[in-house]
Amino acid sequence: MTRKILIIEDAPTIARVQKHIAHKVGFEADIATSLAEAKQLIAENNYFCAVVDFILPDAPNGEAIPCSVDADIPTIVMTGNLDEKTRNTVEKHPIIDYITKENKQAYQYLEKQLTRLPRNEQILVLVVDDSPATRRHICNLLARHKYQVIEAVDGVDALRVLAENPSISVIITDNEMPNMNGDQLCVEIRRLYNNDEKAIIGISAQDTLHLSTRFLKSGADDYLSKPFNNEEFYCRLSQNVDMLENIKTIRLQANTDYLTSLPNRRYFFGEASQHLKAAHAAKKSVSLGMIDIDYFKSINDKYGHDSGDDVLKCLSRCLLKYFKDNLVGRLGGEEFAVFFADNDPQQAQQRLEKFRHFIEKHSAEFSRDNITFTLSIGFHNGPVYSIDELIKQADLKLYQAKETGRNKLVS
């Protein structure tokens, strides 16, 4: 079900722009043009978030803010100006953020915030502090922005929680704690996890000399002095989360074939090598199927390159579906591979043969031009020492399949 946000705004043009932004990032949106209307909509609906105008005809001094905040709706306030009095009023409420409506950037910022909120729900943050009051305060700040939160009382406890919860991606840690302080915790975390897996933000009392550099040199990514300003806390946190996500995106792009979205050759080799090492240690053999489309050049020649691309995409989807428990990759051109880490060569071979039959019968049903094609497969099983060797052996069989008539599996 699409989530809904509530826009409380009396200026129709601004409300329209905000609604457009909401739709763009995947929300439905209701518009209330007054506080009275907002109250009614809140009573009748569940809202994921609210964007509230500071000045409304029946709420000239930010009176609409508590209306959404008290209903536990994460609230972003939009203001025409941000003088001292307005800022003081706005900051009294536990809102997510406030944005001045002065320029185009304000709406880009709103879009960024609305995009972040659902993303934050997937992010698990570990808060490490021996003071229950500070932990509660930080956890409340995080919960307001919809982060998932988990707590630890000192460095030793944090390492245990980290081991039990591998999905933690950000650690916010105090320094002065019994058993293991924040600085030592950073060193331990960096011994186990890289900066591109988990971000650490150190927090400590403002008057502690050189602590920020000590934290950073021990492996923290960022540092905040207590007492900190909520806005700065959120800015630093989201910058660190953005950094982790950017690294994840870059890594995914580097490992994925741009056309078919299958793992590319590089990723396939890396993963298969890992499996191969494990199989070798367990004295097990592995299997590999090299799959090649027959006469693919003539498909390109007859239907055009775009249709050829479409066939490659369709075959990739079928491979992913058919071999969802195995490592599948596009090794290049019209050549694909399936790696079987399990120790049952007969079953692996049968599954490949079944797949070849399936494509022979149904290939025309997948592509937009209903193109018929067949596959040649080279299969190898054995105690090989490297993935190159495994591919070389399977390639030799594939060559035999091509040489002896195509549309067949040779093992």
Ligand SMILES: Nc1nc2c(ncn2[C@@H]2O[C@H](COP(=O)(O)OP(=O)(O)OP(=O)(O)O)[C@@H](O)[C@H]2O)c(=O)[nH]1
């Ligand atoms: N559309 C499309 N074609 C590609 C892509 N990558 C490689 N090709 C084409 O795939 C064709 C492969 O041709 P060949 O190596 O002669 O193989 P074939 O025609 O399939 O013949 P056999 O393998 O011997 O059955 C070439 O024409 C390449 O240009 C791609 O990403 N998209």
